[in-house]
Amino acid sequence: MTTKLDRRVFLTAAVLTGATAVGSLDPAEAFAAPKFDVEPGAPDPNFVEGRIGTITGTMLFVTGSDGVFNRVRVTGATSVWKLTPTSFEKVAVGDGLYARGVRMADGVLAAESLWVNIVNIEAHISSIGRNVLHLEHHGSKIVAHVVPGTTATVYNGTPAISDMSLLKVGGHVKVIGAWIPDTNEIQIATVYAGV
Amino acid sequence: MSPWQLVFVGGVLAWSGGFKLFARTAPVAAASSALRTLVGQRHTVWVYRTVGAVELAVVASLPFTRMPAVVLSLAFIGYLAYGRLKAPTSSCGCSSAHRSPIGWRNFAFAGVLLAALFVPAVAVAGFVLGFALSPQFDRYWLIPLRQWKVRLTHPLASAQTDETPLHSTVQQLQRSDAYRKVGQLLRSDVVDSWDEGEWRMLRYTMRYQERTASAVFAVPRHADEPARVRLAVVDDTDDAILFTA
Known part of the structure; x- marks a missing residue:
């Protein structure tokens, strides 16, 4: 934990105190077309989706929804999202994930980004309870929990705010959230609504 | 049968049969109903229309005998049970294209319809019960009621913090x-x-x-x-x- 705090202090100083840089941004590299090495119609080798079966050290063993088995390596440079940007310790067996990274020669995906239990739901609000939205999504019911301090709401595409009071029963919403595994419940990261 | 029974049962069946036979959104309702699983996608729409015609025929027979209506109500309960077990995500599709999975309200509605054929008092109560038990009418009373409750109790007030998300x-x-x-x-x-x-x-x-x-x-x-x-x-x-x- 100390090392993480030290790192933050160092990086903060690098941005805010105007430290001298050793180089400058090479526009040729910055604007080079991104390498796109996927055959048309073929599965993207740099993407993995599925449920975590085992965690050994920093290696995740993942079974995809199509039954394909994958190994995913997480490093200190990997971003881990689970409701909010978080750390690898929060990832648990049974979680679902999407991972993007670089496929190594031995078949392991070296993850650059990991999104754990992320869901994207278009639904109607069928009722609102104490810090909970009851959603109806294609006829199934979803219980969406508000996490005060984390949950944000975007109205009409304007910047996100924490005020949820404009949400209406019967209204249509899009919800990005974290699924609670093996339930019909989610925790809400962001609600998109029109008013 | 008393006039109340005639009007209630006849009204429900005429509405539902008329919707199935003539409504522009009937094919949409048919596609999301449990009929799709029961008879297959190819036959869904014409079977759905036929059911509508049968319902209208039963309405015409009501002044003379209640037996066809009883058989139809029992078949309706059987259809709901089939849908609930075999196609749990499908809608009833009974009298509107409103999508909502088959649940206790559909069974209660079917029960009210059957009971109304025998008990005149149920037919009288049926006008209110039928309205309350049909998901397609929720927007006229249930949704406004819940909106009103939210306005009074502010259940999401504690989500608001001074912190920028x-x-x-x-x-x-x-x-x-x-x-x-x-x-x-x-x-x-x-x-x-x-x-x-x-x-x-x-x-x-x-x-x-x-x-x-x-x-x-x-x-x-x-x-x-x-x-x-x-x-x-x-x-x-x-x-x-x-x-x-």
Whole structure:
């Protein structure tokens, strides 16, 4: 934990105190077309989706929804999202994930980004309870929990705010959230609504 | 049969049969109903229309005998049970294209219909019960009732905090020049974030000249001023500051 705090202090100083840089941004590299090495119609080798079966050290063993088995390596440079940007310790067996990274020669995906239990739901609000939205999504019911301090709401595409009071029963919403595994419940990261 | 029974049962069946036979949205209702599983997609619509015609025929027979209506009500309960067991995500599709999975309200409605054929008092109560038990009428009473409750109790009030949501900071970052300069090179989502006075710091992983680096952005935390966003790119292995913006 100390090392993480030290790192933050160092990086903060690098941005805010105007430290001298050793180089400058090479526009040729910055604007080079991104390498796109996927055959048309073929599965993207740099993407993995599925449920975590085992965690050994920093290696995740993942079974995809199509039954394909994958190994995913997480490093200190990997971003881990689970409701909010978080750390690898929060990832648990049974979680679902999407991972993007670089496929190594031995078949392991070296993850650059990991999104754990992320869901994207278009639904109607069928009722609102104490810090909970009851959603109806294609006829199934979803219980969406508000996490005060984390949950944000975007109205009409304007910047996100924490005020949820404009949400209406019967209204249509899009919800990005974290699924609670093996339930019909989610925790809400962001609600998109029109008013 | 009493006039109440005639009007209630006849009214329900005429509505439902008329909808199935003539409504523009009937094929939509048919496609989302359990009939699709029962008879297959190819035959859904004509079977659905035929059921509508049978319902209208039963309405015509009501003044003379209740037997066809009883058989139809029992078949309706059987259909609901089939749908509930074999196609749990499908709708009833009975008298509107409103999508809602078959649940206790549909069974209660079917029960009221059957009971009304024998007990005149149920037919009288049926006008209110039928309205309350049909999901397609929810928007006239249930939704307004729940909206009214929310206005009185403010159940989401505690979600509001003084803290700027992280998502709002990320939105501001994405509108900044600093982010647009290096956006193509970023390889990860937000790795870490922390607050420093008036700034919120966001760290991303970046690949630059075959090196793994941290792109650290400082974004104004309490104001929407994307022009002030600052950036430092730091090599992850030797902590060299590669460039700033």
